[in-house]
Amino acid sequence: MSLYPELKGFYHLRETIGSGGFAKVKLAYHALSGEKVAIKIMDKKTLGAELPRVTTEIAAMKELCHQHICKLFQVIETDTKFFLVLEYCPEGELFDYIVSKDRLDESEAQIFFRQIVAAVAYIHDCGFAHRDLKPENLLLDEDQNIKLIDFGLCAKPKGGMESLLTTLCGSPAYAAPELISGKQYLGSEVDQWSMGVLLYALLCGFLPFDDESITQLYKKIKTGSYKFPEWLSDGSKELISQLLQIDPKKRIPIAELLRHPWLTKNVNVPIEWKSKYKKSLDDDCITELAVHYGKTRLQMEEEISQWKYDYQTATYFLLLEKKMKGKPVRLLCRHPARN
């Protein structure tokens, strides 16, 4: 008797690769494509008051399609559980990577931070603020590319990114002064502050604002009191201080960040932040799906473009992943599906 009958025949479950507060993450294989995925399993009873975070996360991830954001492939909801089928990120959390290396050198930090800035520029352009940017929410795929996760606290302000937010959320050590002062704030500006804390953590291996006492921690953040270790270059110190500005209006805006000298040094091209995914459907993937399901291409296009985030959506995206990795755009069995 399979523990998760909802997945039977569609995904082959393997080991649990992580279990946090409200979720268990299991490695699995998508049966039709053979591609590896991560399945985040959440029990509605355990979630309790946290349930809205999951619906927020699902709604956000359905709108976000970017090379540095962990892709959502399928959502399965039962009376008692949510299953989120997600992009496989076998190099784990950036947090563990920094800890394993103590701290990163400038060139490695620059590569990661360019990808982080690209992801944040993209979600802001889509009208979302993440509000919980931290190394634990940045995973690494098999090529050590950044994949942003956890949109449970993200906000898509009704009036666009210029309208103010008030909810106190995120992790204190990464939270901007205006956010912890309970003032109204702009989502994009608190994300800029968190990126400053992130860049500091990448280059130093510890946090700019840290204290056992939460009130001491808040005091340090509100007064912007942090120190630079002696190994930091002038360029990196300048960029960090442009992000860790107490006055949100003084923080360097994303548009300038994209071409900041410390981020373009030795690379000499501004950050390509736009999604590499095409807006239109991929012909090869549609054709392979149509052959498998014994449907016309037109029927297949109609079904896929409804983005139901069902098994067909997952199969389409995983065929696209195969194509982007230079693998053949083929499903493991090509006979038309028998009902």
Ligand SMILES: O=C(Nc1ccc2c(c1)CCNCC2)c1ccc(-c2cn[nH]c2)cc1OCc1ccccc1
């Ligand atoms: O694919 C994911 N994780 C993952 C997969 C394989 C391996 C590892 C990690 C590292 C541990 N050694 C085994 C190899 C994976 C993908 C998406 C999400 C995810 C997307 N929104 N929310 C969660 C979470 C994921 O994981 C969580 C995790 C598990 C163990 C450690 C570090 C991270």
